[in-house]
Amino acid sequence: MNIGIIGGGSLGLLLSSYLANNHNVTLYVRRISQLENIQANGITLQLEEEPERNFDVNVELVNHLQHHDAFFITVKQPQITDVIEQLRAVNPAGSIIFLQNGMGHIEKISTLQSPVYVGAVEHGASRISDNEVKHLGFGTIKLASFSGEIDDLIQLEKALHDDTFPFEVMHDWEVLLKSKLLINAVINPLTALFNVPNGSIVDNEYITRIAKKLTREAASVLHFSEEEAWENVKRVARNTSENTSSMRADILQNRETEIEAISGYLLGVVDEPERIPYTMFAYESILALQERGKLI
Amino acid sequence: MNIGIIGGGSLGLLLSSYLANNHNVTLYVRRISQLENIQANGITLQLEEEPERNFDVNVELVNHLQHHDAFFITVKQPQITDVIEQLRAVNPAGSIIFLQNGMGHIEKISTLQSPVYVGAVEHGASRISDNEVKHLGFGTIKLASFSGEIDDLIQLEKALHDDTFPFEVMHDWEVLLKSKLLINAVINPLTALFNVPNGSIVDNEYITRIAKKLTREAASVLHFSEEEAWENVKRVARNTSENTSSMRADILQNRETEIEAISGYLLGVVDEPERIPYTMFAYESILALQERGKLI
DSSP: OEEEEEOOSHHHHHHHHHHTTTSEEEEEESOHHHHHHHHHHOEEEEESSSOOEEEOOEEEETTSOOOOSEEEEOOOHHHHHHHHHHHHHHOOSSEEEEOOSSSTTHHHHTTOSSOEEEEEEOOEEEEEETTEEEEEEOOOEEEEESSSOHHHHHHHHHHHOBTTBOEEEOSOHHHHHHHHHHHHHHHHHHHHHHTOOTTHHHHSHHHHHHHHHHHHHHHHHHTOOHHHHHHHHHHHHHHTTTOOOHHHHHHHTTOOOSGGGTHHHHHHHSSOGGGOHHHHHHHHHHHHHHHHHHTO | OEEEEEOOSHHHHHHHHHHTTTSEEEEEESOHHHHHHHHHHOEEEEOSSSOOEEEOOEEEETTSOOOOSEEEEOOOHHHHHHHHHHHHHHOOSSEEEEOOSSSTTHHHHTTOSSOEEEEEEOOEEEEEETTEEEEEEOOOEEEEESSSOHHHHHHHHHHHOBTTBOEEEOSOHHHHHHHHHHHHHHHHHHHHHHTOOTTHHHHSHHHHHHHHHHHHHHHHHHTOOHHHHHHHHHHHHHHTTTOOOHHHHHHHTTOOOSGGGTHHHHHHHSSOGGGOHHHHHHHHHHHHHHHHHHTO
16 A cells, blocks of 8 residues: 555654554654654664664655545644644545544544544654654554545455554554553553653552542543543553653653643543542643743 | 751751750761761851851760750651661650651650640752752741640740741641641642752643642641632742742652651541542652652
């Protein structure tokens, strides 16, 4: 397939390198310096226990969008509005797959004419430099249809799937995204607030106490079973125990986080924010850390 | 007067140096290395805009308690039980003045036979080394009687007071300690959690939001006016804006904090802890940071 990947962060680099095995990949980035770096050096994929690999991919600036069979949108929530504007302006042929955390993009993607799919990424990855990415936790990418045909999604999944980089089709996009959102609403703010790896959610008994209450509040807002939700949070925390969550990485590097699309979403849909005080405290804490970061 | 000061932390060193001007001071410390250092070098007091000063004081190990006209107990809450045991064993002549934050010591001090007074310290001080202390914020020490005679306290205050290091008599020990506790329950955990100086309570709008809710909860538990309490919190945060709170210093140096005697006290006296969720989150956060510190 001919695939366009928008966003040169850790996920964009990870997808570009794995998909370059079987597909013709074009990576769209924002900065000329990153474009030149990847044109000159390709993308280097670092793996835990294997030698690193190098991949040649096409690279373009994001304001030169072309047509592709499928697009993956990997930018984070704070950049999503700009990217959707560009997609609307170009209106490219091809399916569009959104891989954001949280629910902040849902209202905006419903304005697109192309068939739209959403996905939840269970890989751990860390960007080492503009053209180097480290694959930290092996997982799958779960896809569901938002406005596309389910049969088209099944074909897409067949074309994308590879045993070394699996894809999976889910039948309810809302359940898919909300399950991921719940996990993110617990693990992300707490690992950022306490500056700890994901495993501390289960290893530090006091963080565990707070995590349980955040899980209870999020499950109540999203109408999930609290027990199942807590099992899922613990499973992800254990499977990615050494990993730095994306929100912790954002705070450490003084970048804007995805807190609005995650905890902010829960606070926006609940009838009274006072019903979910732990979520409110976590939300305000991340805003406080972002504000503190502006002074550095 | 002949004064014994128990505890060689920032407050013990500060009191020793100021009181050495007019009194015969003996400082009691726990470690021989600190005793030897102060015997050899005296105590150095650093001031903001004046040259530093050096004071010779007597220094003894805390398990060699002697009799004094008055004792100041400056150790933190986690050490208070041991000190009270020693005071009970020696039963020294003289008034005993407790200067702890929080309310953790109140039950224990009622077992002492000597006349007991409690105080709230409004100075800012930071221990630079075992024999050096920096006076960061100038304030007063407010004293109230717990089991002593008010007339004796007034005499004591007259003997201690000096315009360069003032003392003041208050008439209700409970109001005195609870007013201080409320301010500590807001400023201490938040400055420790966000690793910020005291001024961030009023300068970072998101920390301000959390601080307001903590103030509301504490005022409700302690039966104080929320508005007055918030004015007091803001005043102290502004007056000590550059200072590192004692709890932040404890977390930065991986020491046990006074959280049990502060937020833990509020959680212990409220009928249902769910009524004060922000206090609970702050309390659990500090325990989480202490736990994280054990791994370093």
